[in-house]
Amino acid sequence: MEEFDFIVIGAGSAGCVLADRLSADGRNKVLVLEAGGSDRKFFIKMPIGYGKLFYDEKVNWKYETEPVDGLAGRTSYWPRGRVIGGSSSINAMCYVRGLPSDFNDWRDMGNPGWGWQDVLPYFKRSETFVDRDGNSHGGGPLYVSDVYRDMHPLKEHYKAAAREMGLPVSDSMIDDPEGIGFYQINTKNGVRCSAADAFLRPAMKRGNVKLESNAEVTRVLLDGKMATGVEYVQGGVRFKAAARREVIVSGGAINSPKLLQLSGVGPSDLLRKHGIEVVLDQKNVGANLQDHLGISYFYRATVPTLNNQLTPWWGKLLLGMRYVLTRSGPLSLSVNQGGGFVKSDEKQKRPNLQLYFNPISYRTETSGERRLMHPDPYPGFIMSFQPCRPSSRGHLEIRSGNPVDKPAIHPNYLSTNQDIEDVIAGGRLIQRMAGTPTIQKLVKAAEGPDVSTMNDEEIVQDFRERSGSIFHPVSTCMMGPDPQSSVVDSKLRVHGLERLRIVDASVFPTVTSGNTNAPTIMVGQKAAEEILSGC
Structure with missing residues (x-):
């Protein structure tokens, strides 16, 4: 031995x-x-290729939870990396430290040395930031790239809507996490950095x-x-x-x-x-x-979106050639482009919702593939939210003594009143965003359930029927x-x-x-x- x-x-x-x-x-x-x-696979290295890995059993454990009462009896799909690099090889690459208060919570739960000021040096030890002008900062081996300049022009609509709502706008969701911003991602020269x-x-x-x-x-x-x-x-x-x-x-x-x-x-x-x-x-x-649950709302757009570039075969070909030759363009990015951490109302002491804004729309039903490169055949975009700090707690347990058997996962989602209140707060915030003059001009029609017409009970019921894991167990x-x-x-x-x-x-x-x-x-x-x- x-x-x-x-x-x-x-x-x-x-x-x-x-x-x-x-x-x-x-x-x-x-x-x-x-x-x-x-992990030496093309669709791992090409950032948008993670859609191809979503159901790929060659690199993915493909876990499924037990039916969940809080999700109207549905199960929840949990992709996890079964590959060198683990889930950092198959995720959407968003680099988010979290809110400083998250780690102060850890410390205050009886864990000395885990407050924000304690852990910040350990974040920094890993990081090299590449700013919007291509300049590098920090000496860590993990690259974190600000790809704002390469993001779809729809980002300006998102930023304008945030300002119309009175939400703060952040230039760096890492250094200044509160507010509407744009995700920095783990890529180096257009290639995933796992x-x-x-x-x-x-x-x-x-x-x-x-x-x-x-x-x-x-x-x-x-x-x-x-x-x-x-x-x-x-x-x-x-x-x-x-x-x-x-x-x-x-x-x-x-x-x-x-x-x-x-x-x-x-x-x-x-x-x-x-x-x-x-x-x-x-x-x-x-x-x-614990795990994050999120929900997406889909819209037809009045202006071109990433759908227009990725739907036709020749569009895929052109973008593919651009990526292969220059490691740039939409295939070098995550589809999770806009987002942010915001307070649903003035009573909140810290942000309680995380947002996502994607300049693309695609079907998210379990279909064997996350269809990032096969979007809807019309201009579309997605607005999403997840409550930041769910209070529900679940458990998992082995099914047998055989190591090959997957465990039984019971997430116990939406089992507290606080979690239900956060769902309502998130739905109401998306309603406000959808009602801004900028988004009103951008939307041709809602595709699927329209949150703008829902009352509190309908927001919760829709969330139970359609929400899914954000893959943060x-x-x-x-x-x-x-x-x-x-x-x-x-x-x-x-x-x-x-x-x-x-x-x-x-x-x-x-x-x-x-x-x-x-x-x-x-x-x-x-x-x-x-x-x-x-x-």
């Missing part, structure tokens, strides 16, 4: 950071195990990092209450590897609690039900699940000081076990207000610092 100082389970957003940082001084021998395969590109590939140039892909970890090896290594399957063959210092689980908010449960760490009744020996009775493994191995209510401590060490740490979005005490990839990378940076300092 081969030995390593550290074994990192999962080459996703946090795992790639850990591989880089833990191997940097050349002294530590690091094994990275990834269930998926290569966690694998930024962190893992530099680490792989060192002789002390070993990456095993298509290697699915089946359990953490425990000697009493001490993690000693892992067992994994690769090519149908079972292997074991030993860890001299630590095993670090970075499988994400679904796979990390699943692996702990399979390893005998979880609710004892659940484990015994599936014939798994209980090493640690820990009811919070898989509990406290977190908190299933929650950080906190008390083992009775959390899984890891503020150093991300598993309560009650030795030499086992969890480093990914599953440790978030609460979901951040926006996209979760940037905070997950930050968690990887901060955890690496703690590990290297001997904590």
Whole structure:
């Protein structure tokens, strides 16, 4: 059995950071195990290509929740990256740190060292910003590009509507997150910059990092209450590897609690039900699940949109040639262009809604493909919102002792009055935006349910029937000081076990207000610092 100082389970957003940082001084021998395969695929590297990856089982776990009462009995589809780079290889690339108050909340929940001023240096350590003029700022390996100049001209309508509503307008949704703005994205010279590109590939140039892909970890090896290594399957063959210092689980908010449960760490009744020996009775493994829900409203436009460029075959051909030759144009961008964090009314102490404005419209029903490059055959656009901080909490649990079986996911969406109130507030805000003079001139007709005509009950019912995950699951191995209510401590060490740490979005005490990839990378940076300092 081969030995390593550290074994990192999962080459996703946090795992790639850990591989880089833990191997940097050349002294530590690091094994990275990834269930998926290569990320060297055209539709991963081309930014708008993520629509092709949305249902691609070659790079995607393709999770589906159990039916949800709050969604009128519907299930919810959850794509997660099963590929080198994890979900950073298949996401929409929006780089959003979150609101400073999100992290102050974490600190105030009993997690010292996790306030905004504490975590900001770890964000900055990763980042190199490319501004609108092409100038680079910062020395981190993860590129964050301001692509405002390349965005569709429809952006000016969105900005004008915000001003007509009296909403603040932000030039940088990273430095000044409150207000209407335009998303900076993880691209470098028109190509996706994933966690694998930024962190893992530099680490792989060192002789002390070993990456095993298509290697699915089946359990953490425990000697009493001490993690000693892992067992994994690769090519149908079972292997074991030993860890001299630590095993670090970075499988994400679904796979990390699943692996702990399979390893005998979880609710004892659940484990015994599936014939798994209980090493640690820990009811919070898989509990406290949170996720963002959002809804889109579709409109026919009176002016050309991205639909006009991408609908005809010759339009696709021209844009494809432009991308191949110059790495520029609409294919070098995300379709999530406008957005922002806003307060629904003056009573709110901080933004409670995240917005999206896309200069394209496409069908979003589960159809085997997110049709970003096959939009509606008429000019169209989308306005969307998601409540920032849902209070509902769900859970997930293994279905059996077989590692191949996907877990049962119960998100418990819309189970609190606060979440319902936020849905109504979001619908009302979109009504206000749709009623501005600028948007009125832009809209030829609403396509599908028209939020402008809905009362509060109809807004909620429409949300129950059409909303979907924004793909930000977190908190299933929650950080906190008390083992009775959390899984890891503020150093991300598993309560009650030795030499086992969890480093990914599953440790978030609460979901951040926006996209979760940037905070997950930050968690990887901060955890690496703690590990290297001997904590």
